[in-house]
Amino acid sequence: MFVDRRKELGVLEGVLKSLMRGEKLNIAVIGPRRIGKTELLLKFKEIHEGKTGCIIPYLNVQRTGSVESFKFAYLRELLYEAAKKKGVNVERSRLVDWDGLLVLGAKLGVEEEVAAVKRGSVGELFELQEEILKKLDLKAIFILDEFQDTVRFSNFLEIMRSTVEKQRAIAYVISGSAVRMMEEILSPEKPFFGQFRRLYLGGLPKEDSIELAKAMLGDVKASNAALELIHRLTGGNPFYISAVCRRLAEEGFERAGSRKVYTAFLTELLSESGDIYSHLDYVFNESLSRAYKGAVHREILLILAREEGLTLSEISKRLGKPSGEISNYMKFLLRTDLITKENNRYYFTDKLMRFWLAKTYLGITELELRREKLLKELVAELEEKYLKAKTELGKAAEFMVREELGKRFGVKFEPYRRGDVEFDGVAFGGKTYVLEIKWRNRPVGAKDVERFARKARAEFREPVMVMFSRSGFTEKAQKVAERLGVVLVEDKML
DSSP, X not given: OOOOOHHHHHHHHHHHHHHHTTOOOOEEEEOOTTSSHHHHHHHHHHHHTTTSSEEOOEEEGGGOOSHHHHHHHHHHHHHHHHHHHHTOOOOGGGOSSHHHHHHHHHHHTOHHHHHHHHHSOHHHHHHHHHHHHHHTTOEEEEEEETGGGGGGSTTHHHHHHXXXXXXXSEEEEEEESOHHHHXXXXXXXXXXXXXXXXXXXXXXXXXXXXXXXXXXXXTOEEOHXXXXXXXXXXXXXXXXXXXXXXXXXXXXXXXXXXXXXXXXXXXXXXXXTOHHHHHHHHHHHHHHTTOTTHHHHHHHHHHHHHSOSEEHHHHHHHXXXXXXXXXXXXXXXXXXXXXXXXXXXXXXXXXXXXXXXXXXXXXXXXXXXXXXXXXHHHHHHIIIIIITTOOSOOHHHHHHHHHHHXXXXXXXXXXXXXXXXXXXXXXXXSSOEEEEEEOOSSOBOHHHHHHHHHHHHHHSSSOEEEEEETTOBOHHHHHHHHHHTEEEEEGGGO
């Protein structure tokens, strides 16, 4: 079920308006699995296809097994959408092989280009699609979902990049659920750096979460406290909200208060019959599927599930292995989106994943979750140890902070990563602007300001240094910032 994401739809609409004005704007939509990326992209396609001289093909890259199958599927979607726009009768069920595409190409008057793509490489595909669109007097916004899967194709990014910047009739909206992989694809040392504006998709705001919950609950009457609790427990994740509400509706309740919400949520999260359980189980095992030392990686994650915020040396001691060996394991885990690193300590990216992992290995059954005592214990631990532990800034909110500060300084901040060096935002131009974002429940101290300034100056020559804090800065931090030339911005100033 799609819930109105007005701001995100507005950003995507800007791609269409820019293209129709003869300008290029490419967007990368990034967010974890089940956060609603595909629903957003398909809603954008539904709203705007047929309204202008622009077609909006959609392709899930994950469903293509090779470069050849990608090439065929990509051209099929392009021609199918073009045929609909031109009023050419075509049945999708007939477009199952190259013969079908050649027949459709003949009807559209682009049979030579289709034949050339069939014979050629993926490079010819990206070059000739522009010729096809020119012949048909069309423009296109091509949506490539789960784009991170293109890394399976040899030299794909370099080949695509060589044609993307030259094209005028086509813009791209790419999306990916492997957040770190997508950020690597768009990082400074990679071909697509600077080619895509990033749009991070996070959980729904409280008002939209409640709207979705009410729709999913149907005849079940939920108190305001229960609806707000659903939002807080799920973090606004539409998939989680839907799962909890379905569970409540299936129980046959006429009314749902906070206790029933807790029970439904924990059942969804910790019992094998739960949709949230199945989702987290898939993400966990899929993330580790490429690990060359899967058992060790699992053991590390179990350690962090029980005791988060450990350093490399602390993890090494608990495993009884040298730090150098564990360092390699941690580098792999950081690429999976399961964990993150802050101030040389390791944390779970998703706090619910941490809670799920710690508890599912205890073998809690659905029947046991009905016991009042256990329920109270789990609720207390969930609230005190896991939900309150989430102090880091989500990617969606980080995006909004970058946008607001970008407007203030007249620049465009983008996340920056080069090797082990990362910044929340960097903008290049006449000057280099470097941004650090702190999302904590306590004021930022002097040492944080000094560390940021030292790191920024080591990476860039005479940068403009900007530091944002949700909870303000200590008096000593303000004095250090003034001495080092760091611009301080508090949440209330935005």
